[in-house]
Amino acid sequence: MKILVAIKQVANLDDEFEIREDGKDVDPDFCDFEINEWDDYSLETALQIRENNGDEGEIVVVTVGPEDAEDELRKCLGKGADRAIRVWDDAIEGSDQVAIARILTKVVEKESPDMVFMGVQAADNAYAQTGIAVAQQLGWPHAAVISSLDYTPGASSATARRELEGGIEEEITVNCPAVLTIQLGINEPRYASLRGIKQAAGKPLDEISHSDLGLSDDEVGEAGSVSRVRKVFVPEKGQAELIEGTPAEQAARLAEILKELSGA
Amino acid sequence: MSESRGLTSLTEFAIQQGDPYLALALHPFADEGFRSELESIIFARKRLKLTFAAAPYTPKTVLELLVAEDDEQLRLRLSRNPAVAPPLLARLFEEASATVIKNLAGHRNTPVEILGRIDWQENEAIRAALCSNSNAPLTLLRQLMVGGTSAEKKGIVTNPNADHALLSELWNGGDKFIQGEVAAHRACPAELREAALQHPEVLVRRKLAANESLATACLLLLMKDEDALVRAAAIGNVVLEDDQLSDVDDDPSIRVRRSEAKRDDLSAQVVAALADDEDHWVRRWVARQPAASDAVMQHLSQDEVMEVRRAVGRNPSCPDSILEPLAKDEDSWVRAGVALREDLPRNILVGLETDEDIDVKSAVGRNPGTDEAVLLAIAAHDNRDVRRSVIVNPHVPDAALIMLQNDPYPLNRAILSGHPNCLTENLWFLLKDPEPQVRYTAGKALAVRCLGTALCLEES
Numbered sequence: 182m183k184i185l186v187a188i189k190q191v192a193n194l195d196d197e198f199e200i201r202e203d204g205k206d207v208d209p210d211f212c213d214f215e216i217n218e219w220d221d222y223s224l225e226t227a228l229q230i231r232e233n234n235g236d237e238g239e240i241v242v243v244t245v246g247p248e249d250a251e252d253e254l255r256k257c258l259g260k261g262a263d264r265a266i267r268v269w270d271d272a273i274e275g276s277d278q279v280a281i282a283r284i285l286t287k288v289v290e291k292e293s294p295d296m297v298f299m300g301v302q303a304a305d306n307a308y309a310q311t312g313i314a315v316a317q318q319l320g321w322p323h324a325a326v327i328s329s330l331d332y333t334p335g336a337s338s339a340t341a342r343r344e345l346e347g348g349i350e351e352e353i354t355v356n357c358p359a360v361l362t363i364q365l366g367i368n369e370p371r372y373a374s375l376r377g378i379k380q381a382a383g384k385p386l387d388e389i390s391h392s393d394l395g396l397s398d399d400e401v402g403e404a405g406s407v408s409r410v411r412k413v414f415v416p417e418k419g420q421a422e423l424i425e426g427t428p429a430e431q432a433a434r435l436a437e438i439l440k441e442l443s444g445a
Numbered sequence: 446m447s448e449s450r451g452l453t454s455l456t457e458f459a460i461q462q463g464d465p466y467l468a469l470a471l472h473p474f475a476d477e478g479f480r481s482e483l484e485s486i487i488f489a490r491k492r493l494k495l496t497f498a499a500a501p502y503t504p505k506t507v508l509e510l511l512v513a514e515d516d517e518q519l520r521l522r523l524s525r526n527p528a529v530a531p532p533l534l535a536r537l538f539e540e541a542s543a544t545v546i547k548n549l550a551g552h553r554n555t556p557v558e559i560l561g562r563i564d565w566q567e568n569e570a571i572r573a574a575l576c577s578n579s580n581a582p583l584t585l586l587r588q589l590m591v592g593g594t595s596a597e598k599k600g601i602v603t604n605p606n607a608d609h610a611l612l613s614e615l616w617n618g619g620d621k622f623i624q625g626e627v628a629a630h631r632a633c634p635a636e637l638r639e640a641a642l643q644h645p646e647v648l649v650r651r652k653l654a655a656n657e658s659l660a661t662a663c664l665l666l667l668m669k670d671e672d673a674l675v676r677a678a679a680i681g682n683v684v685l686e687d688d689q690l691s692d693v694d695d696d697p698s699i700r701v702r703r704s705e706a707k708r709d710d711l712s713a714q715v716v717a718a719l720a721d722d723e724d725h726w727v728r729r730w731v732a733r734q735p736a737a738s739d740a741v742m743q744h745l746s747q748d749e750v751m752e753v754r755r756a757v758g759r760n761p762s763c764p765d766s767i768l769e770p771l772a773k774d775e776d777s778w779v780r781a782g783v784a785l786r787e788d789l790p791r792n793i794l795v796g797l798e799t800d801e802d803i804d805v806k807s808a809v810g811r812n813p814g815t816d817e818a819v820l821l822a823i824a825a826h827d828n829r830d831v832r833r834s835v836i837v838n839p840h841v842p843d844a845a846l847i848m849l850q851n852d853p854y855p856l857n858r859a860i861l862s863g864h865p866n867c868l869t870e871n872l873w874f875l876l877k878d879p880e881p882q883v884r885y886t887a888g889k890a891l892a893v894r895c896l897g898t899a900l901c902l903e904e905s
Contacts, residue, residue, distance in 0.1 A: 195495065195499075196499075197518065197521055197522065199518070209492075210490075210491045210492050210495065211492075211495065211518075212492075213492075256901040259879075300851075305583055312527065371853065372853040372854050372855060373853060373879075374851065374853040375853070375878075375879070376850045376851070377853075378879050425596050425599070425621055426596065426599050426621065427599045427603070427622045427625065427626050429622055429625055429626075429652070430599070434621075
């Protein structure tokens with residue numbers, strides 16, 4: 182059994198931040214970086230499947246990102262992933278989700294996993310497209326927003342539940358191998374043991390370029406993207422009400438709002 | 446090993462590690478000769494400077510260096526940081542931008558002299574911040590009142606420096622919310638207290654009833670108010686003595702009886718009268734009363750509501766004869782409450798040591814009377830919150846602490862690193878923890894211990 186888990190290092194913004202000089206992203210000096218929350222759940226899903234399979238099988242984590250992203254890969258290795266792959270070179274800079282999906286598709290083709298897990302979306306860009314784009318490029322079955330998964334390695338299908346609006350769930354059968362995007366709350370992600378973190382230092386972490394995957398320069402970066410970021414900016418403030426006044430006044434206004442919302 | 450080698454070794458280790466959080470923790474303790482090396486680590490990247498400028502745990506010695514930098518982004522963060530001391534805030538004031546000034550205007554540590562120099566006339570945000578600053582002096586408040594908006598006056602009215610004249614002015618021009626805050630103010634003039642006593646608005650009378658500088662005679666009148674909220678506020682006022690409460694236990698309003706039950710000075714008579722109250726919150730607070738008799742506690746220990754039974758188990762006066770059956774209660778939260786008692790007799794605690802419920806296990810983990818073998822087992826429990834309970838146990842065995850320094854849950858290691866129970870060898874181990882908070886806390890604790898050893902050796 183092999184499960185490939187794609188992760189992303191995302192930016193967590195400071196309260197006060199500045200936009201980069203080119204206007205296309207936040208200045209990284211004002212960001213802390215961490216693993217995308219959804220990807221924590223994806224990895225945990227894979228780890229639990231392996232544990233239920235008698236600890237047989239391989240879990241490979243992959244990310245498309247610069248050197249700093251290795252921190253998140255190491256953390257995944259510390260939690261129990263076996264191997265990590267980081268894809269990056271200067272030409273990949275500026276890739277949109279379709280170009281990223283193209284890169285990940287090549288990794289999937291190279292690794293031939295039984296399943297591919299990704300998070301539903303990334304906390305910073307929130308496109309929620311990469312997983313499905315990979316499935317489309319692979320021509321694989323896929324399902325999104327997975328809130329529960331029953332999968333036995335080697336089986337030709339898996340049963341999953343998808344989280345829909347209004348608290349409704351949909352139960353589906355998906356043929357395998359498949360690409361699944363995993364929702365928050367599907368499990369409780371573990372913390373890496375200190376022993377695991379130390380062992381992670383010795384686990385393989387391969388760095389490869391787009392050309393190592395057989396991709397041309399036109400297939401990555403801005404050249405390989407179907408969309409481009411024009412600008413990132415802070416919009417004018419919206420319609421939120423700031424409740425002011427004495428504490429009693431604020432409490433009275435809050436009670437009014439709650440009554441309005443509850444239809445009382 | 447001498448103490449000076451301890452601190453020196455620690456500092457050299459931090460420099461060798463190149464860890465900014467460890468370097469930050471040791472900076473105030475390090476000799477001048479080491480500080481510049483630590484600073485090169487602490488300030489290696491702009492991201493670190495921004496983080497530490499905003500962090501309330503940043504030591505004063507590092508904040509001083511950050512204040513000296515000419516960087517608006519740093520100044521913005523420093524001017525909001527609650528750990529920044531008055532002299533540093535005064536330095537920030539020099540050549541400050543409007544946003545930094547606004548932050549200083551609202552900062553509780555900004556020196557009064559600086560508050561007085563802030564030009565607020567043309568800037569609404571700065572005015573608002575000054576109006577809400579509880580350190581703003583009376584002279585400034587008087588200036589802010591002139592032409593002040595209703596929102597600004599609402600900031601001023603809660604300022605402890607407001608005097609009779611200012612409060613009278615606020616009352617005369619204010620709505621019910623402002624008048625309520627005036628009535629609640631310790632400096633509320635006598636004539637306004639009289640006016641508040643007769644005020645048609647419940648809010649104003651309620652605020653008056655909560656005023657801890659109110660005369661008892663006023664409170665006794667408010668205890669007879671037609672509105673339950675006012676009566677509840679009056680009865681909860683600490684000014685009242687217990688012998689003035691005897692008529693309250695049959696008040697028709699639950700709010701009033703709850704307010705009474707929450708007092709910690711009730712007489713046995715009042716407690717007994719409230720013990721059969723239909724409201725379980727009243728019974729719950731009554732069960733914790735120091736004056737609750739054994740008979741009352743016995744009665745409430747059989748209450749149908751779990752929280753009431755738990756409250757009996759948490760009453761310091763609860764006799765063993767009542768604790769014993771509570772330790773076998775069907776509800777784990779009740780059993781856990783008993784297990785938390787540090788004075789629990791061994792024969793009762795033994796029964797709880799085998800309880801598998803996680804709340805009971807956590808309570809047993811904290812209990813200083815728990816058997817050492819049980820503590821070791823709890824330190825290895827599957828549940829991370831259960832494992833953590835052992836850290837705060839005054840009799841935690843060293844072997845458990847050694848186990849917990851490897852705990853996968855970062856919060857547990859963070860709690861360990863900051864707890865006095867933590868062994869010195871734990872702290873050295875935790876200096877290499879993956880979590881920056883753990884490394885910082887361990888480094889600081891170790892430095893303090895090294896200094897403490899130094900002082901002892903000097904004195905000897």
